[in-house]
Amino acid sequence: MIDRIDRDGSISRGTYLFVVVSLVLLNLLIFVQTASHGFIILDDNDYVRNNPHVLSGLTLRNVSWAFTSFYASNWHPLTWLSHMADGQLAGPSAGWPHLHNLLLHTLSTVLLFRLLERSTGALFRSAAVAALFAVHPMHVESVAWVAERKDVLSAFFLVLTLLAYRGYAARPVLHRYLATLCCFALGLMAKPMLVTLPFLMMLFDCWPLRRIRPFAGKPGQPKELPEVSLARALWEKVPFIILSAASSALTLAAQREAAMMSLEKLPVSVRLGNAVVSYLRYLEKTFWPVKLTIFYPLSLSGMEPWRYAAAGMVLALVTVAVVVFARRAPYLPFGWFWFVGTLVPVIGLVQVGGQAMADRYSYTPHIGLFVMVVWLAGDLRGKLRLSRKNGGLLFGCAVAVLAALSFMRAAQFRDAGTLFSEAVRVDNRNYLAYTMLGISRQEAGNCQAALAAFREAAQLNPDYLEARFGAATALEQMGRKGEAMAELRSLLAAHPEYTKARLSLASDLAGSGLVDEAIAQLDAALERDPRSAVAHHNLAVAFEMKGDSGQAIYHYGKAIVLDPGYVECYGNLGDLQLARGNRAAAVESYTKALKLDPGYLPARQSLQTILSH
Incomplete structure (x- = not known):
């Protein structure tokens, strides 16, 4: 297999090894710096820094929690297990988790090259796609951010699933089919974004595998694969579709309460409009990856209708074009529908969080675009009679530029202060960036600067409660407890459902000797969230201060039942x-x-x- 001739020219085992080593070195060149980076607060606190299940390692209790918890509005037990493995090996250190991400990204890069080379026979084009996957600046977020382990882990299993499927397509026996299904199940347990993988398998059946009868026997198939009917190909995907449906149901259950926006807050028209505009923004940043930021705020009021219409028209024209040229260039519909299809779970039709889009969401969808670009460039090189040497030189320059941009982007993930200062520089209306910058300054002891950042965030988005809560905590740290309590009371008057502020106010009240008022606040918190272990714990402390040890023991017990x-x-x-x-x-x-x-x-x-x- 390694020694065969492909349409890019004659290759040898040494050439193949050179490609693999080059891909590994590319990843190391960009990302080995992250081994000395720290955590960045956003999500890292929930996923690692303040998560006792992760920090205490792979215990039976923690493994059970990973499979039964909807913590952080997600169900991805394999991701939790990988973080627990880090905790087991390195404790609270950030160095090993960063290297773990780098390892997974590197493995995915090499496996992607292997998948495309085995499926198409085009070694150098496959290597080019893998190189773009390795170095694109929009992928830095997935690799350099510890909490995005789910991205690199799920991508690893996505490519592994397709490799196993390619093996099954070449020799359709039961154990190969079950291996493919198992890889897919593991991928879903890493990140549910892989629910579109059965669709990708159908794309692979059409091109490059060409195993479905309407597409079989055409040029570009590296070796004969057993032909199947369209009905048989669809029937093969049924167990995969069932797994996708189960994963989707679990994800909706996990995100419905805490993270999913209601239709009243974000109408369908705005969701659809943001989706079509975001597709174009992903394309724009793919080909011009500058001014990248960790958070792109979503406008709840939407934008002018003509922008939505123009974006929809562009998407429709591209779709029509790739279908028209499908017979002569089957890689065009393959790549385009891969890109469009894999973004569907995160494009905002079911809106989770306040982002309009995210760099990390492009991590696996980009594979389709890279296939389109590389295969089209290869065909155009032949038509323009550009020598392979000159074509390779141009591609090498492009990779070098992307690698340099990625290296600089990865350096911004050194710590929260650096990352969010850059985010504010890129977009001075980014309320989340100001909030995270405030938290990082607060942790550094610069409470005055933190307060200014929180105030700016609250002014940009008065509905973002974390900013106003951050201002209250900064005031408290500065010794201005009266102002802090007034801020919390004002916040709760407008948003009585914000339990986090109520718990903080109760703690301040108890610390000021107003124990009865603290108990009243904690009772109110439990009315809204009866399963809050923290509220029961704090209520126990308050009763203990009041001298009621019976009630204190009762609430300590309730807290332990809710959170063992x-x-x-x-x-x-x-x-x-x-x-x-x-x-x-x-x-x-x-x-x-x-x-x-x-x-x-x-x-x-x-x-x-x-x-x-």
């Missing part, structure tokens, strides 16, 4: 049991806390004191 991994709750319950003279119960609570987190110092010190007496 709540280390601090076990520690505080142990302190209360010890104060009541119940040494055995205190020892049990401290032991459970240390079992969950062996580094939890308060429980360790208290347990040592008990045992020494």
